[in-house]
Amino acid sequence: DTEVTQTPKHLVMGMTNKKSLKCEQHMGHRAMYWYKQKAKKPPELMFVYSYEKLSINESVPSRFSPECPNSSLLNLHLHALQPEDSALYLCASSQVETGEQFFGPGTRLTVL
């Protein structure tokens, strides 16, 4: 099973809302990632968790707050977002042995 799942598929939120994106994998991968992708651009790395610890933060604004409750789950908490944060948010996980990354289907976020 090489599946990464993400919920919700679509999310519309106002600038004062608080919401969370969820990601799950059951492949035993010990690294998990959040990416942001704008239209017609490649994904941009936001955060990396390795063995449930935050290992890379690509200078992401504090209105994005990641959380890794266990080795299978990854959350991204959103608060006070701006319209320019509207994008496709992708979660991925990778095998330690090879580093191959597997992506979820993404959450399409629209900030009004």
Next chain:
Amino acid sequence: KQEVTQIPAALSVPEGENLVLNCSFTDSAIYNLQWFRQDPGKGLTSLLLIQSSQREQTSGRLNASLDKSSGRSTLYIAASQPGDSATYLCAAHDPFNFGNEKLTFGTGTRLTIIP
């Protein structure tokens, strides 16, 4: 800083033709090279991973090669089908983040197979 380029940005070919997609990277000290496809509005699907000790990988009609010394990778698609229409992205794995893979993505090639 690693830079990854994919040329052309868009490609249209008739169904049944064989085709090659190109990926160039500036720093040959990569760890792995991974090819993905992305359908509009969807996530990325991993196609092939070429590890640093390998020169090529094959999966079905796909064959990817890696030449680190020249900074190039190619993805060969045989007997193209309309279902192959998608954006193809290559990504170089940073060698200094093993286990926490930092990928540098190319800008992608948008492939259209004409029935």
